[in-house]
Amino acid sequence: MLVKLLKGDPLEEQSLAERGTENLLLYAPEAGGCQAGSRFLEDTKVIRKSAKEQLRRPSRLRFVDNGIMTTPAGENVVPQNCTVALLGFGTVGSSVARILCERSNPHLRLTHILNRNVARKKVDWLPSSVQWTENIDDILSSSTDIVVEVIGGLQPTEEWIRRALQSGKSVVTANKQLIARSGAELLALARQMKQQIQFGASVAGGVPVISGLQEGLAGDDLFRISGILNGTCNYILSQIESHGIPFATALREAQKLGFAEADPTEDIDGLDARAKLAILARVGLHCQVNPESIVACSISAIDSIDFDYARQLGCTIRQISRAELKKTSNGNELFVAVQPALVDLASPLARVEGSQNLVVATGTYGGETVFGGHGAGGHPTAVAVVSDILAIANFKQRAQFEKPDVAPALEKTCAVTADFATRHYLRFSVKDRPGIIASLATILSHSGINIDSVLQKPDCPKSHLPFLITLEECKASLVEKALQQINTLDFMVQACLHLPIL
Numbered sequence: 001m002l003v004k005l006l007k008g009d010p011l012e013e014q015s016l017a018e019r020g021t022e023n024l025l026l027y028a029p030e031a032g033g034c035q036a037g038s039r040f041l042e043d044t045k046v047i048r049k050s051a052k053e054q055l056r057r058p059s060r061l062r063f064v065d066n067g068i069m070t071t072p073a074g075e076n077v078v079p080q081n082c083t084v085a086l087l088g089f090g091t092v093g094s095s096v097a098r099i100l101c102e103r104s105n106p107h108l109r110l111t112h113i114l115n116r117n118v119a120r121k122k123v124d125w126l127p128s129s130v131q132w133t134e135n136i137d138d139i140l141s142s143s144t145d146i147v148v149e150v151i152g153g154l155q156p157t158e159e160w161i162r163r164a165l166q167s168g169k170s171v172v173t174a175n176k177q178l179i180a181r182s183g184a185e186l187l188a189l190a191r192q193m194k195q196q197i198q199f200g201a202s203v204a205g206g207v208p209v210i211s212g213l214q215e216g217l218a219g220d221d222l223f224r225i226s227g228i229l230n231g232t233c234n235y236i237l238s239q240i241e242s243h244g245i246p247f248a249t250a251l252r253e254a255q256k257l258g259f260a261e262a263d264p265t266e267d268i269d270g271l272d273a274r275a276k277l278a279i280l281a282r283v284g285l286h287c288q289v290n291p292e293s294i295v296a297c298s299i300s301a302i303d304s305i306d307f308d309y310a311r312q313l314g315c316t317i318r319q320i321s322r323a324e325l326k327k328t329s330n331g332n333e334l335f336v337a338v339q340p341a342l343v344d345l346a347s348p349l350a351r352v353e354g355s356q357n358l359v360v361a362t363g364t365y366g367g368e369t370v371f372g373g374h375g376a377g378g379h380p381t382a383v384a385v386v387s388d389i390l391a392i393a394n395f396k397q398r399a400q401f402e403k404p405d406v407a408p409a410l411e412k413t414c415a416v417t418a419d420f421a422t423r424h425y426l427r428f429s430v431k432d433r434p435g436i437i438a439s440l441a442t443i444l445s446h447s448g449i450n451i452d453s454v455l456q457k458p459d460c461p462k463s464h465l466p467f468l469i470t471l472e473e474c475k476a477s478l479v480e481k482a483l484q485q486i487n488t489l490d491f492m493v494q495a496c497l498h499l500p501i502l
């Protein structure tokens with residue numbers, strides 16, 4: 001049973017758990033400092049085995065029915081005001097302002113909005129007290145508590161975030177490229193300045209996967225994270241699958257509908273997903289990995305015929321980001337890659353449609369936990385940003401009474417590799433003649449690779465005949481080495497498409 005996300009009301013969460021609700025969707029970040037009641041976030045789902053087993057440690061500050069926070073001794077806490085400055089008033093920034101304005105919270109106040117050429121950005125639905133500016137110093141020299149960065153890119157954002165932390169302000173950012181590259185240093189700086197930096201929107205947009213891993217699953221020993229982290233690729237692959245159209249047509253359609261950028265390289269070639277995977281590996285597996293060291297393969301070689309063959313194998317094809325931590329006699333090894341892969345039709349990954357995102361985290365004790373929902377879009381991403389703002393406001397509130405617990409989990413040193421052992425899918429395109437299978441089988445057997453099956457659709461043109469060989473489980477590097485030789489054979493029309501079967 002899937003239950004919609006219930007966010008922000010520990011009391012309601014507790015009572016559902018006590019009733020023994022199975023598969024209760026359980027993630028709830030700290031309720032905001034001054035926020036009462038619960039609410040549902042449309043279309044976001046988190047599946048758990050048993051709510052009762054997995055209830056988070058309750059916060060020592062509690063909310064009661066009227067939304068007033070109390071200390072463990074039962075004294076009322078007067079909420080402190082928290083002020084927010086927004087850097088960037090684009091898709092996400094304007095949605096953040098809209099939520100802050102519409103879900104009016106008397107203790108949370110938007111004070112500044114920064115954007116370049118700011119005059120053209122002004123809107124009439126924000127309070128006149130909001131100060132519009134192009135100058136970061138207006139914000140850094142103010143008494144604003146939280147700086148929200150939703151500009152994107154590496155500069156000037158990194159410099160501005162550093163300066164904000166150094167000025168004694170906490171930071172919320174949705175910037176995956178920056179957090180993937182410099183997250184560890186920024187977290188260290190935040191700790192040094194006794195401030196917070198939250199980046200929940202940087203992976204999977206509105207899906208609360210970062211806080212789910214950091215808090216909801218903190219009690220487990222996670223060893224694998226896999227997911228669909230790029231909505232553009234998922235949309236394109238879903239379109240090829242359902243309409244049988246070529247990749248180029250699906251990409252053009254996605255661009256027309258605004259699901260893909262004019263230059264789609266970052267998405268198509270897996271660079272966007274690998275930045276997000278680097279963040280998940282650090283947050284969930286406590287492994288520091290440079291995004292550039294993660295192997296990323298393009299989805300551009302996938303054809304509609306690959307979906308026909310995949311279906312015959314009981315699978316579909318998705319761009320999968322995966323990271324798996326293995327302890328070996330030589331220490332920790334992190335297997336990590338972003339690539340199109342065959343996934344079993346029964347897997348939750350196979351059921352992700354359109355621009356949705358989904359992450360499966362696997363732990364030693366809790367087994368699999370699935371987080372899913374809208375991976376992008378102004379409003380869903382802004383929900384993640386506002387949840388981070390509320391978490392910081394709540395932290396500041398708690399810090400008045402409790403010693404803040406900011407000790408970071410120890411990061412493991414890991415050797416990074418993409419050499420997963422899986423079954424493999426090889427799709428050939430050849431000029432047909434006798435003896436082709438025999439030639440391929442000879443090379444594969446000399447490489448110590450076992451063929452599992454051979455499939456060929458009838459009635460395909462002999463000049464570029466597509467057929468499929470699947471291989472028994474072996475390391476990807478072994479297959480790649482054999483393919484270097486195979487791709488030079490004179491009957492090959494194009495390089496063999498090699499996908500893992502997960």
Ligand SMILES: NC(=O)c1ccc[n+]([C@@H]2O[C@H](COP(=O)([O-])OP(=O)(O)OC[C@H]3O[C@@H](n4cnc5c(N)ncnc54)[C@H](OP(=O)(O)O)[C@@H]3O)[C@@H](O)[C@H]2O)c1
Nearest residue numbers: 088089090091092093115116150151152174175376377381
């Ligand atoms: N959109 C999503 O669905 C989504 C999902 C998850 C995460 N994110 C992340 O959220 C962040 C913002 O994304 P977005 O989609 O909102 O981008 P966006 O629509 O392009 O908004 C960025 C805003 O920042 C302004 N800006 C850019 N450079 C600036 C500079 N140097 N100084 C001042 N203002 C500047 C832009 O002004 P102009 O109007 O002049 O361009 C624009 O208003 C990015 O890090 C992105 O990766 C976005």
